[in-house]
Amino acid sequence: MSIEARLAELGVILPEAPAPAANYVPWVRTGNLLFVSGQIAANADGFITGKLGENMTAEDGAIAAKACAISLLAQLKAGCDGDIERLVRVVKLIGFVNSTPDFGDQPKVINGCSDFMVEALGNKGRHSRSAVSAASLPFGVAVEIEGIFEIS
Structure with a gap:
């Protein structure tokens, strides 16, 4: 099954790739x-705003992480000249969680992204990753x- 068909089966239509909010490019191919x-x-x-451990649960954070996954796939598609089927595999995800100093469930939050990648992409979605706390995040x-992706 194609990636686009699998996404449609999951009820996900990729949005246009979000434009960068500052002086950087949304993706680099090398x-x-x-x-x-x-x-x-x-x-x-x-924006899905909040601080984990203060006014958001790990489950709320996982929903936010899934939204990030969808944006990552939109950028991937743009980086593949509109052909997301060029994806070979997800190599690595690096997740930052806006959380209180005592919140320790960053992995559960980033699972929202990881689980979606595997659900949508199968074995191509299996990846290495980091899940770290941040005192604050943009906006x-x-x-x-x-993310880092291998493409053909």
């Missing part, structure tokens, strides 16, 4: 790797995730 800049948690209603978002 050789067969595509490095996607950090994608912040947002949905149709705007007060709950989660930001960047």
Whole structure:
């Protein structure tokens, strides 16, 4: 099954790739790797804001992380000249969680992205990753995730 068909089966239509918010590019392709800049948690209603351990649960954060995953795939598609089927595999995800000093469930939050990648992409979605705390993130978002992808 194609990636686009699987996404449609999951009820996900990739949005246009978000434009960068500052002086950087949304992705860089070098050789067969595509490095996607950090994608912040947002949905149709705007930014998903909050601080884990203060006014958000790990489950809320996982929803925000899934939104980041969808933005990552939108950037991946743009970086592949519109052909997301060029994806060979997700190599690594780096997740940042806006959380209180005593919050320790960053991995559970970033699972929202990881689980979606595997659900949508199968074995191509299996990856290495980091899940770290941040004292704050741009615009007060709950989660930001960047990714490295192998493409053909």
